[in-house]
Amino acid sequence: MEDIKNIIESFLFVAEEPLTIDRIKSILKQAEINEIQNALVELSEEYEARKGGFILREVAGGYQIRTRPEYREWIKRLIQPKALRLSKAALETLAIIAYKQPIIRNDIEHIRGVDCGGILRMLLERKLTRILGRKEIPGRPLIYATTKQFLEVFDLKNLKDLPTLEEIEALETESPENSTREIFRIETFEKGKNT
């Protein structure tokens, strides 16, 4: 097929969610998988070379046209999407679930040292996590895992795309200060100010 690249591009333009290669293949039956893959790579390279308003990202097992992050502030003037706005605590909880899944609440709370009930509920509501079932141990606790939405929001191809713990440790040893900086914020209370 000569215009396969254009056809795929038109799919990407219309698709509401990340488009998988399987899905494309199911429509373009005569195309080979590697033909589709090549077309996607080419498109991605073209967008990169063009340095335009959007890019092609591989997220949640599929491909999606997304706006170039540089233009975030402009877009926010055009539309006001529901921002994610996760608190540090929520992010930590989500990170634990992402790395340790499937995981039960008790194990999450063990790592964080605090009750996570409210956060877990909020993460479920936002569809960043889901319940896989119940663990067959006393109390039959719920088992948590991340969702496809999580991959989409965090711009991840799949769970393996998360940086490995080794990579993170390597990063830390490079800049040991970085990892804990900014975590603690204590404002010295200055008398006379803010009254």
Place this chain on the structure above:
Amino acid sequence: MEEAIYKVHLEDIFEGPMDLLLHLIKKYEIDIYDIPIALITEQYLEYMELMKSMNIDFAGDFILMASTLAQIKSRMLLPAHDEENDDEDPRLEIVKPLEEYLRMKSVAEQLAERNLLWEDTFVRNHGQEDHLINQEDEIIKVGLFELIDAFQKILKNISPDIRLDITADSISVKDRIAQIVDVFEARGSITFDELFSKNSDKSEVVVTFLAILEMVKLGLVRIVQHVRSGVIRLFYL
């Protein structure tokens, strides 16, 4: 100075005992593999006092950690009984969780730095919420009061002679949730009425209702009501 008055954003900093410990470790530039346990314990307790004096409620977790620290401290003071059985460093009890916690903190930071959807990068459809809005004229999300109304209706339908029966094999809310989830796995959605079988007794009905409430709380189901027919339907998420 040490004595400076701190304005503590509790939810930002000392979300839990681990956070407080990390704060102390950073403040005193302590190597987490060689924690001066006496100093840390003392400082930790001092902070707890400070928090108390500021009328900050702290959960039992803080006290638990304090006792763990005190216990480690006392174990450090005990002489090792024999050379062979020179047990592992008692401090490992907190070092390991601290390590893990630090690791997860940096993972969380890395996640936050990615190009987040709807924050840094955008796609053409404006999120799934739009679909819900489009359906709004057909169905509405059900609130607690509608659910209670529906529940009362079900209760009224229980025939009086069954109502007083005492059943031997009553079912727990937890088991009922498991049963309902099984139905959902098979069907995806179910109406509110279908969940209550015609000949169930009061306790069963109550358990089922509690199970539904619990599932809503856990975010397992979405409950909607058809505007015209008034049928309440539960969707598995």
